[in-house]
Amino acid sequence: MKKKKKKNRNSSKKSLLQEKKSSRFSLPRTTKKQILGVVTLVLAIIIALSFFEKAGIAGKAIMQALTFLIGKAAFAMPLILVLAGLAFFTTRYQKFLGGVLLGIILLALGASGVLSTLNGQDVAVLKAGGWLGHLITLPLLKLFGLWVTQIILGGIIVIGCLIFWYLLKQPKSEVKEVKEEKRPSLIKKIFTPHFKVKEIEPKITTPIKLEPEVEDEAPMLELKTKAVPKKTPFIQYQPPPLDLLSADQEKPTAGDTRINSAVIKKTLENFGIPVEMSEVNIGPTVTQYALKPAEGIKLSKITTLSNDLSLALAAHPIRIEAPIPGKSLVGIEVPNRARAKVRLKDLVADYQFQHALSSLVICLGRNVSGKPIYADIGRMPHLLVAGSTGTGKTSGADTFIFTERGMLTFEELCPLPLNSETDFKLKLVTRDGIEETAKNYNNGICQFYKLTTRRGYQIEATAEHPLWVMNEDGSSGWKAASSIRKSDYVAISRGPALFGNKTDISDFKPSRIKGSTKKISFPSKMTPQLAQFLGFLTADGGLSIGKKRKIHRVIYTQANPHLLTFYKKALKELFGIIQFIEKRSGSNPKNKARDIVVYSKHLKEFLAYLGMNSSKSPQKEMPKAVREASK
Structure with missing residues (x-):
């Protein structure tokens, strides 16, 4: 009785699933194939009627196009399309559209090519085989001659016919294996032992009684045999019971x-x-x-x-x-x-989850009103895993990010007040590649950890931010930033990168200066030479502004003569500056470094416009104009 009840329940569940599936409108694959077959046959009829000028203006246009392309081979197109339509009705394959198209193209091109070769090399070739036939046969005739060209074109037609024959061929309903008895050779007859093999019946209907050898009386043992089926039946997966989970308390x-x-x-x-x-x-x-x-x-x-x-x-x-x-x-x-x-037991035991049509439904939790939320992984384009405060998903406001607008910080991209949010779409580089954001949040001030590697890389992250770490035994895994210790190996992302596209800097306008000053020129676009010049100044120079006197000075300190030569050349080519002060750096006579000083308010303003400032070495940053420029 229990088995019958289980079967009835399973059948009722299956009927419910079938009723739900039937409520959605969707054409089966066979119907789609038949529709395509009908469309193909209708097209063949239209082309056939266009031969007798009974297909209207559209049929006349189709006939002119086919005649222009394949010439007189257009009269074979209805037959080719009929074969294609029958293939849609009779083929046993699920994916065959590419084979049908290939067969149509091969037959049409082969027929047009053969007609082109049969009409010689005069103007009638274009009328017989069309432009496609002429373009196919022209190189073949020059390379192989007439006879070989016709053989090649005939092979193309045969290949097209074989494709349609293979699509139209019906599979055999039953395949029987026939074992042919081979006659043994004379040597096998002599040396092969002669004995008979007796077949043992697989089923034993009567029980076998075993009598024990012990003299004491014991209960009689009965061994029953059961025939093993050739194919094991499908066993439906039984999920673990919900009693293993804790309920909401x-x-x-x-x-x-x-x-x-x-x-x-x-x-x-x-x-x-x-x-x-x-x-x-x-x-x-x-x-x-x-x-x-x-x-x-x-x-x-x-x-x-x-x-x-x-x-x-x-x-x-x-x-x-x-x-x-x-x-x-x-x-x-x-x-x-x-x-x-929010515990998992009540979410899984819910009616909505138990009667879901998909097998890939997952529990996401409950919404604000306490209603359970589920999602089907099979229909989701991606899965976003978010967390509450303290789960490691925060980035600092001054964190540099590779975006489509350049390598900028959060404050430069989208400044927000505390505890606020806004819609913000931007392509940026993540751990999984290039993705697009949807919103930007500012959740206030958090405590950050600053990690510095031996090679000078710096990582700023919250305490729970996950970092990919290699352990001492060689294994790798995620580790919170607060758990990182000295001598740990941390992975630095070297994946895809985005670069900005801002190169126009022509909107800079220098201030007016009283008195006579020597004018300098300014580049209107960000170039590799200007970016390298800014890199030199950021690394070994800077802007120096006096507090008491309004002194505007740009200084560059370097001991390498090649770099000094490049810097002087860049001053001349970029700004037209040829007058500057070059002196020994510092008061130590053994110091080989040289200072190149330029006193120019306009040069200082232009460099400040590009993103440079008079900060000390630990506070220096890459100029914003370089981070917004293209690669």
Whole structure:
């Protein structure tokens, strides 16, 4: 009885799945093949009627095009298309469209080529075989001659016919293996032993009784044999029982939701934003208070009051969702006083998960209102794994990122106030390649770790930020930044890179200077020479500005004579500067380094426009103009 009940349950589940699948409209593959076959046959009929000028203007245009391309071989196209249409109806293959197209092309080209060779080398060739036939046969005739060319074209036609024959061939319903009895040779007859092989029946219907040799009486043993089937039946996978998982035990505590709603409404009204409070959704970790602002109120006014609402409610952090997806409301998410853990057992035991049509459904958790959320991996283009505060997904505001606008920081790309967010689309380089962002968040100030490698690479990350580390035994894995110790090997990303495309710097305008000053020229585009010049100044030079006197000085210090020569040449070619001060660096007479000093306010302003400043060596950065330029 239990087995019958299980079978009935399985059959009922299968019928439910079939009913759900049948509710969706989708054509089976056989129907799609038949539709394509009908379209092909209709096209063959249209071409055939165009021979007798009974297919209208479209048929006449099709006939003219075919005659221009393949000449008189166009009269064979209806037959070729009929073969293609029959292939759609009779073929046993699932993917065969490429073979059908190849067969049509080979037969058409082969026929046009043969007709071209049969009409000699005069103007009638174009009418007989068309332009395609003429273009095919022209090199073949020059290389092989007439007879070999016709043999090659005949082979092409045969190949096309073989393709259609293979597509139209029906498979045999049953394949029987026939073993032919071979007569043994004379030597085998002499030396082969003569004995008979007796077949043993696979089934033993009667039980075999075994009598024990021991004199004491013992119960009789019965051994029953069961025939083993040739093919093992399919065993359906049985998932582990849900009793292994823990159920939800905690309940979230949101406090007095009526008082919180009144506080939110009063706080917004104090800033001149009248609202009407709506529903309240209590989730596992946060409680969402939905409200509807009055007409004419900008949402940006509400989103900028997150800190004021956090102070009024004595809760931090507060997230403002403006608007709520699918609703014309604004949601204010306040953290619960007591959070509840979302456990897997209740999500898996839910009716929606148990009766899902796909086998690749995963549990994502619960939304703000406590409703379970599931996703089908088979339909998702990608899977984004996000985490709460402290799970290692934060980057510093001054972190350099390879983007399509150049190697810039977060502050340079999209500056945001604290505890705010905005829609922000930008292509950047990640661990998995080039991806596109959707939003930018500023969650406030966090504690960062600064890691420096032996080769000078620096990594800034939060305590939980994962880094790829090689262990002492040679194995690799992820490790939090706070757990990195001295002598650990950390992987540095050398994957794909993006570069900016800003090379125009012609919008620079120097300030006016009283008195007579020598004018200098400025480059209008970022060039490799200018980028190298900025690199030299960033590494071994800088801008020096006096505080008491307005001294504008650009200084470069170097001991290598080749680099000094390049710097002087760059000053002349880029800015037209040939007058400068060159002296020994410092007061030590043994010092071989030289200082090249240029006093120019306009040069200093131009370098500051490109992103240079008068910072000390530890605070120096690559100029912004170089990071925004192309590779």
